[in-house]
Amino acid sequence: MQCFRPRGKKPARETEKTAVVEERQQLSQSQPVGRDDNEVQQASKYQLSRLMRPDDSNLAGNVHGGIILKMIEEAGCIIGTRHCNVQNGDRCLAALVRVEKTEFLSPMFIGEVAHVTAEITFTSKHSLEVQVKVIGENVLTGAKKLASKAALWYVPCSLKNVEKIMEVPPIKYASAEQEEEGRKRYEAQKMERMETKARIEEAVAPPANPADEPKEQHTVGFSQSSLIHLVGPSDCTLHDYVHGGATMKLMDEVAGIVAARHCNTNIVTASVDAINFHRKIKKGCVLTVTGRLTFISNKSMEIEVMVDASSMVEAEMRKYRAVTAFFTYISLDKDNKPLPVPSLKIESEDEQRRFDEGKARYLQNKAKRLSNNQGQQ
Numbered sequence: 546m547q548c549f550r551p552r553g554k555k556p557a558r559e560t561e562k563t564a565v566v567e568e569r570q571q572l573s574q575s576q577p578v579g580r581d582d583n584e585v586q587q588a589s590k591y592q593l594s595r596l597m598r599p600d601d602s603n604l605a606g607n608v609h610g611g612i613i614l615k616m617i618e619e620a621g622c623i624i625g626t627r628h629c630n631v632q633n634g635d636r637c638l639a640a641l642v643r644v645e646k647t648e649f650l651s652p653m654f655i656g657e658v659a660h661v662t663a664e665i666t667f668t669s670k671h672s673l674e675v676q677v678k679v680i681g682e683n684v685l686t687g688a689k690k691l692a693s694k695a696a697l698w699y700v701p702c703s704l705k706n707v708e709k710i711m712e713v714p715p716i717k718y719a720s721a722e723q724e725e726e727g728r729k730r731y732e733a734q735k736m737e738r739m740e741t742k743a744r745i746e747e748a749v750a751p752p753a754n755p756a757d758e759p760k761e762q763h764t765v766g767f768s769q770s771s772l773i774h775l776v777g778p779s780d781c782t783l784h785d786y787v788h789g790g791a792t793m794k795l796m797d798e799v800a801g802i803v804a805a806r807h808c809n810t811n812i813v814t815a816s817v818d819a820i821n822f823h824r825k826i827k828k829g830c831v832l833t834v835t836g837r838l839t840f841i842s843n844k845s846m847e848i849e850v851m852v853d854a855s856s857m858v859e860a861e862m863r864k865y866r867a868v869t870a871f872f873t874y875i876s877l878d879k880d881n882k883p884l885p886v887p888s889l890k891i892e893s894e895d896e897q898r899r900f901d902e903g904k905a906r907y908l909q910n911k912a913k914r915l916s917n918n919q920g921q922q
Contacts, residue, residue: 589665589716591624596684597657603801603813605877608653610801610814611794613679613693617647618790620663621675621697622782628665628673629701629713637701637711638782641789642672643738644820644870645696645730646910651681652813652881653692658682667727668713672700674727695817698734707784707825734819741821741869764890768806769837772799775857776830787826792852792868796820799836800848804874807838807846808886811877815845818906820870830854833864839871840903841889847903848872871906 603609618641625639653659660680667674679693703709718724760767772795780791804812833853840847852868876884891897
């Protein structure tokens with residue numbers, strides 16, 4: 546049988562060959578060899594969107610704060626990694642080292658679309674700042690709201706040698722003032738990170754044993770909680786180290802348990818103070834994530850969360866403090882309106898010291914909010 550083909554069309558095999566050639570040309574053009582300034586500038590912005598599903602919800606039916614934190618970190622990691630690979634040399638992966646104060650401004654609901662926008666706003670020689678905003682969209686009405694915002698710091702680690710920190714390509718700033726403001730933020734977070742590192746080895750009392758005598762309600766010991774988590778492949782980056790977002794989700798879960806135990810009501814994450822990633826966590830490690838109340842105001846609770854890691858297979862690897870942060874929760878009634886929080890009963894000098902430190906942070910944050918509100922008026 547003789548086969549015919551329409552005039553002007555290529556045979557399927559020839560068409561496939563042409564497509565392969567074109568795809569290879571596109572891939573070669575996408576390699577980071579000799580990119581110009583415009584391409585580098587485009588690499589400093591990124592957006593991801595995702596529909597919020599039922600398995601993203603907390604017990605109250607809103608989107609879990611840990612899910613939002615995980616999405617924020619994913620967007621930051623993607624944009625950071627893309628930007629750091631626009632130049633020649635070793636390929637690298639952006640590793641999270643610190644998250645500045647994260648604010649949860651509006652709740653996200655199941656069925657809404659979360660639009661996560663990440664932008665690189667400052668670069669030093671070996672680190673970069675990524676500012677992230679989460680916009681919640683009601684797809685039925687088209688209404689949008691600012692749900693969360695955060696600033697994250699990354700360093701690029703070589704894929705060949707995870708201990709090697711690569712240099713970060715500079716970005717173009719809109720003005721000298723913008724660059725100077727970024728430099729001030731860089732110096733401030735660097736100093737705070739060093740101060741936090743000096744106190745991270747503080748021992749944490751083990752959580753209460755159910756067989757022991759029950760703790761008095763509304764004490765630190767009554768609500769203190771811990772989670773044990775084995776780090777698996779799905780938690781890890783290409784380096785086989787834990788994704789920062791996976792760790793933050795666990796931390797938010799523990800903080801939520803502490804808050805719920807203290808006030809026995811519906812609770813939501815209001816904000817997260819700086820999250821410091823002190824040491825890397827490798828696949829196969831066992832994480833102990835512990836949360837305890839440090840300070841309580843009339844309508845909010847500050848919860849300190851610490852992540853300790855130890856290896857199951859390397860006997861010489863002692864348990865170490867990997868991540869620390871302070872989470873702020875509020876108590877809500879059935880109509881999602883803030884409720885007064887039960888007072889915290891202090892039982893020791895250490896608890897009083899942590900309470901005083903928490904109160905100082907609370908007043909400082911309150912003054913900063915008032916200052917920002919006045920500046921916007």
